[in-house]
Amino acid sequence: MKPGLKYGLINAAIGMTWVLLMFVTGLNRSDSANIINILAIAIPVICCIQAVNEVRATEGGGWISFGRAFKESFLVTVIGSIFSSLFYVIYIKFIDPTFMDFMMNKQVSKMQEMGMSEDQILKAMNQSAAMQTPGWLMVWGIVIGMFLGAVISLIVAGVMKKQNPEEIA
DSSP, rough: HHHHHHHHHHHHHHHHHHHHHHHHHHHHSTHHHHHHHHTTTTHHHHHHHHHHHHHHHHTTOOOOOHHHHHHHHHHHHHHHHHHHHHHHIIIIIIOOOOOOHHHHHHHHHHHHHHHHHHHHHHHHHHHHHHHHOOOOHHHOOOOHHHHHHHHHHHHHHHHOBOOHHHHHO
């Protein structure tokens, strides 16, 4: 199996497990959920590093270009984004169907704390609700995942590249 595909699937599996652990422990509804979820960014980073290391060791003879490192890293994040987004839709539809209501109520509380009027809150929540359909959640999950994946891949490729000196000359 190609490293990008293998580590993309590992990335997705670990990400799904992370979501389930947050659900089972109740941490997904805690005040520290956002901070804890920031730690989850390490999952795709580690998977990207592993994929690049494997390509460099098995196909590159110890060398890898920036472009090839970016390609493998980005593949890891795209696969992870697709499967994770699909899983998230399943999660909110079947595993924790009240989660979206919880998140919406949390947003209303934040808007009230900011001093927004009831009309402003209602308008914002109506606009937000239109984007909370499974299809939109899947699309936005993939788009955001690909954007963040590109950023992660640029960083990983920049750090992990090891150009063969014979190819430079």
